[in-house]
Amino acid sequence: MTATHDALDRVTRVPGVRGALVVGATDGLVVAQQLMDGIDGQAAAALTGSLVSRLGRTAEGAGLRPPAFVQLRGEAGSILAAPGPDDLVLVAVVGPDANLGLARLEMIEAAGRLA
Amino acid sequence: MRALEPWVVQPLETFLAESGARLTLLMTSSGQVVAQHGFSRSLDVMTAAALGAAIVASTEELARLMGASGFEALVHNGQRQSCLLAAFTTPRGRWIGLVVFGPETSVGIVRLFFDQMVQQLAAVAPREQPQVPMLAENFETELDASLKALFGR
Numbered sequence: 001m002t003a004t005h006d007a008l009d010r011v012t013r014v015p016g017v018r019g020a021l022v023v024g025a026t027d028g029l030v031v032a033q034q035l036m037d038g039i040d041g042q043a044a045a046a047l048t049g050s051l052v053s054r055l056g057r058t059a060e061g062a063g064l065r066p067p068a069f070v071q072l073r074g075e076a077g078s079i080l081a082a083p084g085p086d087d088l089v090l091v092a093v094v095g096p097d098a099n100l101g102l103a104r105l106e107m108i109e110a111a112g113r114l115a
Numbered sequence: 116m117r118a119l120e121p122w123v124v125q126p127l128e129t130f131l132a133e134s135g136a137r138l139t140l141l142m143t144s145s146g147q148v149v150a151q152h153g154f155s156r157s158l159d160v161m162t163a164a165a166l167g168a169a170i171v172a173s174t175e176e177l178a179r180l181m182g183a184s185g186f187e188a189l190v191h192n193g194q195r196q197s198c199l200l201a202a203f204t205t206p207r208g209r210w211i212g213l214v215v216f217g218p219e220t221s222v223g224i225v226r227l228f229f230d231q232m233v234q235q236l237a238a239v240a241p242r243e244q245p246q247v248p249m250l251a252e253n254f255e256t257e258l259d260a261s262l263k264a265l266f267g268r
Contacts, residue, residue, distance in 0.1 A: 023223075026221060027223055028222065028223020028227075029222060029223045029226075042223070042226070042230075043227055045223055046221065046223030046224045046227040047227070049221060049223055049224075050220070050223070053221070
């Protein structure tokens, strides 16, 4: 099993996670995905890739290190993103009842092994 | 942004605002320009339209040879600028979009909002076809009128 699919498996096993993707931060395209029906992977990849890329540039402009983890919380759930090596980003779409602490730990660990 | 047909304006404006594209050209599959954004010279528009239509025709023929129905989009990635070229179906026939974008946006974002624009165009397009004959004798007049509309002069 590749590191990419291993990362997706680890994240999607966390309770409340509806899907996970590996995304190219620069191009916003899907590298691999495991999503429940009804989740638009293309949109999640494009928008999250753009968000993480811009946050990284913002942090750099402010003299800070790039973010290791991003949570975008909405009414019906959250988008979680963990930048990894080689311009890859591990993204998770989670429901409002998700175990965010566990998801964060798994994502940071799995994102570090992406390549 | 300039468009020959007013119903194209809103979907194209939304696409431009959301995607961050630098240049956009909408044309028919024969290379007749329908709308443009960002071009400052009519010669550039006509050249880009002719080249874009030719590339799409070539790739569709390649797809046919390979037994595929067609390619969804063609993307050229560059250091400073990239280019997306995609054909799509509207109630007014087969159209082509040519989008030039820089590193301030991404191919994923451009593809996402391009697809949304295609859906919006299909939704708002008038169903009746304007039947204007494109004869050799009035071709130059039509071309001049189109260029004036697209460049406002």
